[in-house]
Amino acid sequence: MGHAADLRQEIEELSTSQIAEVYYAGKDHPRLLPFWFGEGDTPTPDFVKTAAIEAIRADKTYYVDDRGITPLREAIAAYVGRLHGRPLGIDRIQVTASGMSAVMMTMQAVAGPGDxxxxxxxVWPNIVEAVRIVGATPRPLVLDATADGGWRLDLQRLYAACDARTRAxxxxxxxxxxxxxxxxAEIAEIIAFCRAKRIWLVVDAVYERLTYGLDRxxxxxxxxxxxxxxxxxNSFSKAWAMTGWRLGWIVAPAWVNLNIRKLNQYNTSGAATFVQWAGVAALEQGEPFVAELRARLNRARDLVIQGLSRFPRVRVAAPPGAFYAFFRVDGMRDSMALAKRLVAETGVGLAPGSAFGPEGEGYMRFCYASSEARLSDALARMEPFLR
Ligand SMILES: Cc1ncc(COP(=O)(O)O)c(C=O)c1O
Known part of the structure; x- marks a missing residue:
């Protein structure tokens, strides 16, 4: 039967999450070991929870400035200025109700139909779908897979993918x-290209603190x-273990933020007020937590990459950042089928590579932000499937 009225076609054509599909297929496994989502098993640190509870008790529960509360914008400006060695004013900072909201509002600000x-x-599929939601066309520039299992960006192909209708x-x-x-060096080159072509360079830096070797x-x-x-x-989700709090921020030229501020008003009207106070605590007291998380991820990365490398059918390199092993399985052409089979037969929940676009087919994603005991258990259970 037809519907009584129509939706926008772009919306009906949006994908549903393939990771969720595997999750629903496997979530009730009695010995489930989930590594499918982009979050770890570390709870939000206590000092962040306490700040939120105290904020609620102090009635920080009213509407606030749609740019974000001033103490949080000041804390973000101080943090970003310190991290990048360049002081900046709070007019460059917009607080957002999550990294995803920052992605969406940026797309709304820069691109529209015909762009x-x-x-x-x-890439994370939400980015592609956000481009579609605003009516613009997403154009993938696929990284080159290197022989050792790593990735490389071809700048000339990146520039060639841009045309007069490219907005970002x-x-x-x-x-x-x-x-x-x-x-x-790549960043410097791309900025020069973007200046010359009047194109925005949008960098999603939600994993910028989760690096190996480099400090950020x-x-x-x-x-x-x-x-x-x-x-x-940026987002508080990853480096401060705050995925469910829904808090992020944008750093942009001040005149851009005058406009993002309007979008923030009309999209979400901002992050919850007491959550913003928790964000102040995360930035002001969070460095020891971030350092500990980084050290833990370093060990987890070594364990998982070494473990996966021992499987003859797997090709993988140690990633320089984030917390995922994105590994190729020789001869595997249906990552969704493998993900469902793995979780059904072993309880190990991975994300299928196809969830990250057609270029991800043949790969599996394993979020290793987990305890060494669980990671070792998962590797042992996966072995019969990847030998
Ligand atoms: C690349 C990337 N950007 C943004 C986000 C959004 O983070 P959040 O909406 O939890 O702040 C994620 C989360 O997985 C991500 O992987």
């Missing part, structure tokens, strides 16, 4: 699912001036 957004793939280049760095990240990921904020066409998105 395109070039993005580095494979979107790069998640470090990337989800690959963990690949931009180098400082190189960022356009290290070199870009306040008027450069650069927008950087």
């Amino acid at each position: 395109n957004v070039v993005y580095v793939a494979p 280049i979107f790069v998640a760095s470090p990337g989800n699912p690959t963990g690949w990240m931009l180098t400082a 990921a190189p960022s356009p904020l290290d070199i870009a001036g306040p008027e450069d066409p650069v927008i950087s998105l």
